[in-house]
Amino acid sequence: MEVLEYDVNGNIIDSTVNSIQVCDIVKPFEPHPEYQFCSPSSRNINARMLDEKYAAFVPYADDPTFPLDDYLGLFKGTQWKDDSVNPDEEIVQFEVVRRLHIDYGLSPEDIDSAVQLYAQQEDICYLPLRESHESGLLWAVSQRDMPDVIWGDGLPSSSKKQIPPQFVQSFSDPKDDFAIINRAVRKFCPNLNCIQDNCGVHVSHEWQLQTPAFRPKPPLYTSTQLKALVKEPCDNECCSLVSEDAMVRTLKFEPDMLPCDLAVICETTCSNVRLCFVYRLRKQVFNDNVKTLPASFTETTTSFEELGSKERLCAHPGRCSSATNCPCVASGTRCERNCRCDDKCPLRFSGCNSTCGGQDRRCIKSKCRCAKAGRECDPEKCTACNARDHVCKNTSLQRGAFQHIAVRKSQYGLGGFAAQTLKKGTLIGEYVGEIASDSQIEQRQVIQKHAHLNYCFGTNGGETIDAQWVGNPTRFLNDSKPRKPNCSAALILVNGEKRLAITTTENVKKGTELTLSYGQRYWNPNFLLREAIALASNFVVVTVRKKTWNSLIECVDGQDEDIRKAIKAAALAGSGAKRKVRLEKGNSSKRLRAV
Numbered sequence: 001m002e003v004l005e006y007d008v009n010g011n012i013i014d015s016t017v018n019s020i021q022v023c024d025i026v027k028p029f030e031p032h033p034e035y036q037f038c039s040p041s042s043r044n045i046n047a048r049m050l051d052e053k054y055a056a057f058v059p060y061a062d063d064p065t066f067p068l069d070d071y072l073g074l075f076k077g078t079q080w081k082d083d084s085v086n087p088d089e090e091i092v093q094f095e096v097v098r099r100l101h102i103d104y105g106l107s108p109e110d111i112d113s114a115v116q117l118y119a120q121q122e123d124i125c126y127l128p129l130r131e132s133h134e135s136g137l138l139w140a141v142s143q144r145d146m147p148d149v150i151w152g153d154g155l156p157s158s159s160k161k162q163i164p165p166q167f168v169q170s171f172s173d174p175k176d177d178f179a180i181i182n183r184a185v186r187k188f189c190p191n192l193n194c195i196q197d198n199c200g201v202h203v204s205h206e207w208q209l210q211t212p213a214f215r216p217k218p219p220l221y222t223s224t225q226l227k228a229l230v231k232e233p234c235d236n237e238c239c240s241l242v243s244e245d246a247m248v249r250t251l252k253f254e255p256d257m258l259p260c261d262l263a264v265i266c267e268t269t270c271s272n273v274r275l276c277f278v279y280r281l282r283k284q285v286f287n288d289n290v291k292t293l294p295a296s297f298t299e300t301t302t303s304f305e306e307l308g309s310k311e312r313l314c315a316h317p318g319r320c321s322s323a324t325n326c327p328c329v330a331s332g333t334r335c336e337r338n339c340r341c342d343d344k345c346p347l348r349f350s351g352c353n354s355t356c357g358g359q360d361r362r363c364i365k366s367k368c369r370c371a372k373a374g375r376e377c378d379p380e381k382c383t384a385c386n387a388r389d390h391v392c393k394n395t396s397l398q399r400g401a402f403q404h405i406a407v408r409k410s411q412y413g414l415g416g417f418a419a420q421t422l423k424k425g426t427l428i429g430e431y432v433g434e435i436a437s438d439s440q441i442e443q444r445q446v447i448q449k450h451a452h453l454n455y456c457f458g459t460n461g462g463e464t465i466d467a468q469w470v471g472n473p474t475r476f477l478n479d480s481k482p483r484k485p486n487c488s489a490a491l492i493l494v495n496g497e498k499r500l501a502i503t504t505t506e507n508v509k510k511g512t513e514l515t516l517s518y519g520q521r522y523w524n525p526n527f528l529l530r531e532a533i534a535l536a537s538n539f540v541v542v543t544v545r546k547k548t549w550n551s552l553i554e555c556v557d558g559q560d561e562d563i564r565k566a567i568k569a570a571a572l573a574g575s576g577a578k579r580k581v582r583l584e585k586g587n588s589s590k591r592l593r594a595v
């Protein structure tokens with residue numbers, strides 16, 4: 001081969017002859033298995049907060065074999081064609097409102113009715129000025145960085161008289177601490193493992209809006225009783241650097257907070273708090289005639305299996321009981337860390353301290369009360385095993401103590417392989433992905449069917465975790481079929497959150513493929529009852545063997561609420577190896593009853 005060198009005018013100035021060795025590829029390279037893009041994540045993402053009615057994008061847009069009509073038919077429309085307010089229009093609308101109010105003296109209510117009328121006639125999408133403190137145009141604008149627009153008169157908008165802030169913000173008393181906190185608290189995730197603003201992991205937006213408000217709570221102790229609980233001050237300093245106001249305000253929310261805790265929160269010394277607080281401040285806030293002391297607490301024995309879905313918290317005034325409409329009491333589940341009840345609530349799991357012998361035994365399953373109940377040890381409760389300092393073995397999931405998974409070509413596309421020899425019972429990792437709703441799964445299945453790759457993991461808790469677009473290397477674990485799997489998946493309750501742990505079920509040699517059993521439902525999602533429901537004419541009696549009962553219940557989850565309740569009731573009521581359910585077609589819907 002000759003290599004030529006040119007000057008700027010295109011004349012050849014040098015030439016070199018290189019020899020190249022030519023080789024024939026006898027065996028063509030095998031193509032790399034198909035890979036679906038996936039954002040790495042160490043935790044589940046809640047996809048249910050996304051708008052599932054409108055398609056966010058068109059998958060396989062350049063692939064004529066993709067059933068685009070079937071896919072788009074599952075949505076109301078596309079997200080880029082919806083009628084939300086255009087941000088530029090919002091700026092114009094705000095300027096109109098500003099001028100109407102400042103230059104012409106119209107009240108926000110007058111503007112609202114006038115502009116809405118106009119918008120209706122002209123078919124313009126107009127956001128009302130303020131439907132509440134936290135919606136409407138004024139509020140939306142206050143949440144954005146508005147550009148400094150130069151309007152027709154040549155002056156920037158920032159130089160002009162602005163709409164008074166009280167129109168935009170709360171109309172409540174600025175000294176009302178509860179109103180201020182309650183407005184802010186809605187922006188944060190109510191899950192105490194997270195407390196991120198606008199969290200998309202644990203809760204949907206709607207649910208976040210229902211985040212319970214803080215309410216004033218009466219103290220359980222009198223100041224004299226509290227004083228008896230406090231020993232000598234932890235330090236000798238006595239200064240009053242912090243404003244007493246901060247302490248008073250904090251006390252309103254937590255009347256029975258001990259002085260040292262208050263000192264940490266208010267960033268002052270313990271002795272300062274003790275002197276001001278126990279004798280004087282507390283009496284300013286409460287009239288101090290409350291004499292109710294907490295009753296002694298008894299343990300209940302709900303196991304993890306009975307927990308059911310825990311995507312809620314209890315946040316009612318008073319103790320957890322049916323009288324206070326506690327949702328945990330109603331569903332027979334435990335109160336978890338996210339609940340707003342007292343930490344000493346009898347419905348809460350009290351940890352394993354007294355059962356497993358603490359640190360020496362490191363919480364092995366046969367001994368530890370937490371491990372037996374399908375829970376990881378709680379750093380706040382399990383002090384004897386040192387769960388907080390990660391000495392305890394039953395904290396691997398929350399510590400992220402996972403094994404390295406080597407991803408490479410396997411019999412079925414890509415697969416996950418042991419990067420080192422693993423003992424039976426080793427935690428490999430957590431199956432993470434997007435927690436998706438049933439209709440989202442239906443939409444995604446069109447894509448998955450087309451790609452012949454399905455990353456949905458249905459849990460017994462009725463949730464589906466889809467690792468198609470978000471996940472970690474556990475998403476590459478293939479089904480062992482027809483061989484025995486060497487890993488299994490189980491839901492573990494970690495500080496109030498259900499997480500899917502993948503663990504080895506036997507000793508695994510380095511380089512061996514890690515496999516799971518996907519279960520019947522994965523390969524045939526219409527398994528059992530869904531088909532029975534579709535086929536039912538008048539009624540059908542379904543005899544269910546014990547073995548298939550759990551799959552049946554799992555399959556019904558996400559279906560009609562009545563059916564689900566009836567089948568669960570039948571499951572609990574039935575005994576022996578066989579249970580029967582009668583599937584009846586009612587007037588408007590199909591009903592299922594235990595017989």
Ligand SMILES: C[S@@+](CC[C@H](N)C(=O)[O-])C[C@H]1O[C@@H](n2cnc3c(N)ncnc32)[C@H](O)[C@@H]1O
Pocket residue numbers: 033034036412413414415452453454455456475476477478479480481482
């Ligand atoms: C969770 S993914 C596993 C990782 C996947 N092999 C990959 O390349 O990304 C599940 C998909 O792997 C394939 N698969 C896994 N186990 C299989 C098996 N035993 N038989 C056939 N296909 C299997 C199927 O395409 C299935 O939809």
